[in-house]
Amino acid sequence: MTENVQSFVDDRLAKRNAVLLALAQALGGASASIVIATGPLVGYMMLEADKSLATLPVSTMVLGTAFGTIPAGMIMRRFGRRVGFMGAALVAVFAGLLASFSVFQDQFYLFALACCLSGLAGAFVQQYRFAAADTASNAFKSKAISWVLAGGVLAGVVGPQAVILTKDLFDPILFAGTYLAQAGLALIAFVLVAFIRIPRPPRISHAQAGGRPLGQIMSQPRFLVAVACGICSYALMSLVMTATPLAMIACGLSETDAALGIQWHVLAMFGPSFFTGNLIGRFGKERIVSVGLALLAACSVVALMGVELTHFWTALVLLGLGWNFGFIGATAMLTDTYRPEERNLVQAVNDFLVFGFVAAASFSSGALLNFFGWDTVNMLVFPFVVLCLALIGWLVLAERKAVTTV
The missing domain is CATH 1.20.1250.20 (MFS general substrate transporter like domains)
Incomplete structure (x- = not known):
């Protein structure tokens, strides 16, 4: 076959x-x-x-x-x-x-x-x-x-x-x-x-499938908020995660400690995926994204409390959980913005934007850590979390208003 x-x-x-x-x-x-x-x-x-x-x-x-x-x-x-x-x-x-x-x-x-x-x-x-x-x-x-x-x-x-x-x-x-x-x-x-x-499925163009122009799709408020939350969830995770092994070594911890910290972080990133979908179905996409953003902020709070091994490992676990809820929830929000025939194009554009910003975050992470220190890396998380939470609140209120108006 x-x-x-x-x-x-x-x-x-x-x-x-x-x-x-x-x-x-x-x-x-x-x-x-x-x-x-x-x-x-x-x-x-x-x-x-x-x-x-x-x-x-x-x-x-x-x-x-x-x-x-x-x-x-x-x-x-x-x-x-x-x-x-x-x-x-x-x-x-x-x-x-x-x-x-x-x-x-x-x-x-x-x-x-x-x-x-x-x-x-x-x-x-x-x-x-x-x-x-x-x-x-x-x-x-x-x-x-x-x-x-x-x-x-x-x-x-x-x-x-x-x-x-x-x-x-x-x-x-x-x-x-x-x-x-x-x-x-x-x-x-x-x-x-x-x-x-x-x-392999038969080849079919976006126009043949009857998809809307990309600009029209991207102009939807839900699309903009979903992409913004996806970018922030992934980029903030990358910003802190990339700097963490260097910060751990600088604080006198070993390469093994750093590797095990990354191991727990990745487990926290993917482990909840088995039930994140059920949580989204029960509590809604916006709430799960908000919880994820709050966990990213909690990661930075723990990291700012000290530089012992437990601080780094706990922060990395919270960082992984925050990414899981924030990014998967934002991805679920994105699925509300396109039709089946538009799926491949919109997903590709979303991934390109997300990973582009993630690359910028990981690159700047080293410079921030080197010139301004570990505390500054973590402090930068808070304004972006607040911004995304504000965008989610604005979207929820705007959609409720649109429903009541209709």
Whole structure:
């Protein structure tokens, strides 16, 4: 059976694909947590003069994901999910090898390029959850997505544990072995995605589908608020998360402490996904986004209370929970703004905007930490949280007024 046939519903095939993609997510998705946990530390060690660029590797990874979102969709529409995923896994293998080589050679910008390639491959990994639902019935789609999200939870464990087990493999060259391990994990993911079978849907343009002009969609108040909340939830999380490993090391904690902190953070990011949808259904999208924003603020409150290990780990867990509620809730709000035929275009535009701002946040994180300190990084969270809460309040009041007027 080839991928050139039209889409069809087959839950047996969907279950098989979901299991493979969940395992691939656990391995291939670990690249992001590896770069997050070690990228700033590697950058700090390589840079002799301007330490403010230490977070550039994480920023280039996020930029790679941002710029890869639209090409990923185009490639998979043209060649199918399997070809796209296999090609991306090979890019991830090469990125890991290049990163390890650059660490051995002490080449900072080459290392940043390798992280960018990891992010590019990560743009395809972001599509795993959608691919799992491609052949699923309506009754099984949510379960298929949940299985892949479970792989995301495992990725949060696999990545940091790979760091802990391999960081001293080529002592005294710290983390060189970690990126070889990243390449190995991506190679296993390549083997897994080679066995998925997903039919490729017929190609159809946005105009043929009868979609509205993009400007009309983007001018909706709900679209603007949803994108703003999505950007703030993700960008604020990135701002604090990227600076945290550096801040922990500066406060006398170890690389293992930092890696375990990132592990708990990623678990907090993805773990609640199994019930966040139920909470949204019960309490509403706007309330869940508001709770997520409040948790982001709580993260900064805890971080400002002290610099002990418990402060950093607690803050990272709150940061992950805040991202989960804020970003997933904002994504759910976004789904109210487009028609089925407009879905791919609007999702791509949203992801491009979100990851663009996330890259800017992660890049500025290092400079802010270097020049102004850890407290300033956390203080910056509060005005953006207040702004987004105000936007949500304005939207709710405006929509209520529109209903009563009608």
